[in-house]
Amino acid sequence: MPGLTAFPPFPTDVPTHPLLIVDYQLLLQNDADEINKLWKAATELGFWYLKNHGTDDEVAKMFDMGAETMALPFEEKMRFEQGDEGMSHGYKAAGANATDATGDKDTVEFINIAQDDVLAYPQFVHRTYPSTVNARMESTIIPFVKKSVATSPSGSEARCIKNPPKPEPSTGEIKVAIGAHTDFGSLSFLHNRLGGLQVLPPGYTQWQYVKPIPGHAICNIGDSLAIFSGGILRSNLHRVVPPPRDQSLYERWSLVFFTRPCSSVELRAITEKSQLIEEAVKKAQTPETFNPKSTAGDWFARRIKNQRIKNRTGPETWAASRGTEHAPLVK
Numbered sequence: 579m580p581g582l583t584a585f586p587p588f589p590t591d592v593p594t595h596p597l598l599i600v601d602y603q604l605l606l607q608n609d610a611d612e613i614n615k616l617w618k619a620a621t622e623l624g625f626w627y628l629k630n631h632g633t634d635d636e637v638a639k640m641f642d643m644g645a646e647t648m649a650l651p652f653e654e655k656m657r658f659e660q661g662d663e664g665m666s667h668g669y670k671a672a673g674a675n676a677t678d679a680t681g682d683k684d685t686v687e688f689i690n691i692a693q694d695d696v697l698a699y700p701q702f703v704h705r706t707y708p709s710t711v712n713a714r715m716e717s718t719i720i721p722f723v724k725k726s727v728a729t730s731p732s733g734s735e736a737r738c739i740k741n742p743p744k745p746e747p748s749t750g751e752i753k754v755a756i757g758a759h760t761d762f763g764s765l766s767f768l769h770n771r772l773g774g775l776q777v778l779p780p781g782y783t784q785w786q787y788v789k790p791i792p793g794h795a796i797c798n799i800g801d802s803l804a805i806f807s808g809g810i811l812r813s814n815l816h817r818v819v820p821p822p823r824d825q826s827l828y829e830r831w832s833l834v835f836f837t838r839p840c841s842s843v844e845l846r847a848i849t850e851k852s853q854l855i856e857e858a859v860k861k862a863q864t865p866e867t868f869n870p871k872s873t874a875g876d877w878f879a880r881r882i883k884n885q886r887i888k889n890r891t892g893p894e895t896w897a898a899s900r901g902t903e904h905a906p907l908v909k
């Protein structure tokens with residue numbers, strides 16, 4: 579089980595940012611304090627831990643699915659590649675995406691499985707998948723994805739990510755695994771075992787690690803919710819680097835479920851539905867951020883496409899892949 583191999587503990591001597599811990603069961607009971615805590619987390623940093631989410635078994639099986647898929651021969655995985663046209667679903671090889679404006683390459687490989695394909699199985703809405711994915715559709719992937727329900731086609735997908743071991747250099751630059759970004763969709767539900775995820779909290783100039791806590795998912799707000807809410811909900815910049823200290827000697831596995839709006843939805847602040855949102859947009863320094871004149875589907879395809887190394891012409895390609903994030907002040 580790749581997610582659960584024994585590994586050194588998360589170190590205590592690296593810059594680490596605390597997150598609020600939200601209890602999913604209390605949210606289901608409409609607990610007022612817990613709802614307030616979620617509001618605080620979603621508006622101030624846009625990241626929080628979620629405990630008692632009840633998906634540990636499904637997550638463990640999804641990591642098995644990921645291990646089986648990554649163990650396939652490279653040519654077999656490449657038969658199910660995302661392509662360069664802006665589709666996210668499918669396999670992405672290490673080095674296929676840029677991590678910054680210079681075109682430095684990413685180090686992660688991942689498999690993205692569309693929610694629409696999972697819910698339509700044995701039919702496919704967007705594309706087909708490797709045999710290791712099909713074999714686990716009923717036992718593993720459908721149960722994992724069914725926690726969220728689609729009403730019309732969307733970009734929602736499950737992603738299993740593998741980053742190879744890469745000893746942390748004692749000095750100098752660290753190699754970025756996934757470049758600084760905001761997530762594209764509404765909400766991300768992330769499960770990881772080793773450190774490596776970093777956030778740049780508001781007002782900070784140095785990246786801060788988020789420490790994985792066993793049994794706690796990490797949740798964060800993506801661009802769509804930030805735009806719908808006129809920026810009240812925060813889509814915070816984050817990236818992935820090799821795990822810190824001794825943990826860097828191990829393969830890093832992570833699993834994300836990205837909830838994304840229906841592809842046809844117009845991305846804009848829903849000012850007519852809330853006075854709070856209307857006021858937030860009026861006060862915003864860049865109100866155009868909250869009316870990008872794009873559907874969710876187009877927004878998503880633009881970001882995926884311009885991240886691909888094959889589509890890169892120069893720093894402008896990286897700029898064209900950006901969402902609501904500010905330019906990171908630090909590398």
Ligand SMILES: O=C(O)CCC(=O)C(=O)O
Pocket residue numbers: 737739756761768770774775816817818832833834
């Ligand atoms: O692997 C992680 O911890 C985070 C991955 C991530 O940010 C992403 O895939 O968007």
Ligand SMILES: [Fe+2]
Pocket residue numbers: 759760761816
């Ligand atoms: Fe992300």
